[in-house]
Amino acid sequence: MCWCQRRHCLVGGTPSRPSGAALLKGAGGHGRRVIADQLGLPPSTVRNWLRRARRRAEHLRGQAVRALFALGGEVRDTEPRATPLADAVEALGLAASAVVRRFGWTGTSPWRIIAAISGGLLLALLPGG
Numbered sequence: 001m002c003w004c005q006r007r008h009c010l011v012g013g014t015p016s017r018p019s020g021a022a023l024l025k026g027a028g029g030h031g032r033r034v035i036a037d038q039l040g041l042p043p044s045t046v047r048n049w050l051r052r053a054r055r056r057a058e059h060l061r062g063q064a065v066r067a068l069f070a071l072g073g074e075v076r077d078t079e080p081r082a083t084p085l086a087d088a089v090e091a092l093g094l095a096a097s098a099v100v101r102r103f104g105w106t107g108t109s110p111w112r113i114i115a116a117i118s119g120g121l122l123l124a125l126l127p128g129g
Contacts, residue, residue, distance in 0.1 A: 019049050019123060020111040026050040027089040029082060050085070052123050057084035060118055064091035067117045073098030092117060 018039050025035045032050055036043040053060070061084070068074075073094065081087045096113040100106060105113065115122055 017109075017111065020114075022046050022049050023053055023085070023089055023122075026053070027081070027083065027086040029086075049123055052125065053088070054083075054085050056121070056124075057088040060122065061088040061091045063117055063119065064088065064095040067095040068098050071095070071098040071102050073101075 018041060021039060022035050022041070025038070026032070026046075026049075030038075032047045033043050035041075035050075036046040039046070068091070081090060092114045093110070095117050096110045099113050099117075100108070100110075
């Protein structure tokens with residue numbers, strides 16, 4: 001959860017579309033200033049989101065793979081992406097897709113599902129900042 005708790009960060013306690021879009025763009029190699037300009041957000045907000053997600057990328061990827069396995073989804077070998085964040089975002093997307101297929105949650109935001117998979121800690125501060 002974003003510490004500022006502004007509307008652009010949270011919807012019902014989960015990451016909203018702007019933060020999800022920022023993570024997708026960051027995983028795709030875009031820089032924080034470009035992302036901030038495209039989304040109309042302060043660069044410091046985007047920097048903080050990306051920093052937090054990058055710091056916990058391996059953990060997030062592990063949670064996603066475990067969720068995918070538990071849901072009976074196909075845990076396939078994928079080509080390593082350019083960054084651990086890109087690997088994590090891909091795995092979270094695959095797990096969210098498995099949730100939708102398994103439970104039929106077609107109207108649910110994928111970021112709400114991803115927030116649940118991450119235990120609500122997708123954008124949480126780590127101890128020590």
